[in-house]
Amino acid sequence: MQALNLPEYPLKIEYRGSKAFVFDIFRKRTVALTPEEWVRQHFLWWLHKARGYPASLIVVEASLIYNRMKRRADAIIYDNTGKPVMIIECKSATQPINKDVFDQVARYNFPFGVDYLVVTNGITHFCCLRDEAAGKWMFLEDVPEYPALLAKKH
Numbered sequence: 001m002q003a004l005n006l007p008e009y010p011l012k013i014e015y016r017g018s019k020a021f022v023f024d025i026f027r028k029r030t031v032a033l034t035p036e037e038w039v040r041q042h043f044l045w046w047l048h049k050a051r052g053y054p055a056s057l058i059v060v061e062a063s064l065i066y067n068r069m070k071r072r073a074d075a076i077i078y079d080n081t082g083k084p085v086m087i088i089e090c091k092s093a094t095q096p097i098n099k100d101v102f103d104q105v106a107r108y109n110f111p112f113g114v115d116y117l118v119v120t121n122g123i124t125h126f127c128c129l130r131d132e133a134a135g136k137w138m139f140l141e142d143v144p145e146y147p148a149l150l151a152k153k154h
Contacts, residue, residue: 001038002093004122009045026060026075035092039122040074043090052146053077073108077116079150086116086149093122102126115152118143 012023013033020033022041031037040060047053062076077086089105091097097119105117117128117137127144128137129152144152 001033001035002122004039004042004093005124006042006046006122007050009042009049011041011045024060026055026058035094036074036090039093039120040090042122043088043120043125044075047077047143047146051143054080054146073105076112076114077146077149084112084114086118087112087114088118088120091119091121095121097121097124097126116144116149 014021014023014030021030022033022037023030024041026044033041044053044058044060048055048058057078057080059076059078061072061074073087074090075088076084077088079085087105087108089101089108091101095101101119102117105119109117115130117130119126125143127140127142129140130136131138
């Protein structure tokens with residue numbers, strides 16, 4: 001798999017014939033190791049280990065309904081009361097982050113109304129914070145650590 005702009009983590013990878021699979025500590029099951037999954041696993045491990053996000057509050061492939069259609073957000077981060085606070089959209093390292101990707105994560109936010117949106121391809125990461133007073137999204141320099149994310153929302 002491609003090198004990412006994220007630390008290496010001890011992913012549990014196994015091969016079944018020519019197909020690679022990874023044990024997802026967040027879903028607690030083995031899943032196919034696609035290029036997008038490679039990015040998702042590294043980004044979520046980074047959030048958990050380096051930024052203090054509790055693994056128990058990270059939901060992977062969270063179901064949602066948008067325009068009466070079922071969709072899945074790559075990951076949703078919750079606070080300790082069960083309120084969603086961040087939506088994450090992961091793309092493969094070869095897919096550029098463009099307006100379509102931002103539009104996708106924004107659509108996924110309609111049912112949740114979170115204050116933080118993140119998009120990443122493992123190389124480039126963008127984190128946006130909703131500025132309710134100004135009615136717009138602001139790009140942050142980095143993804144906040146979990147305690148700071150919770151402090152900001154109050």
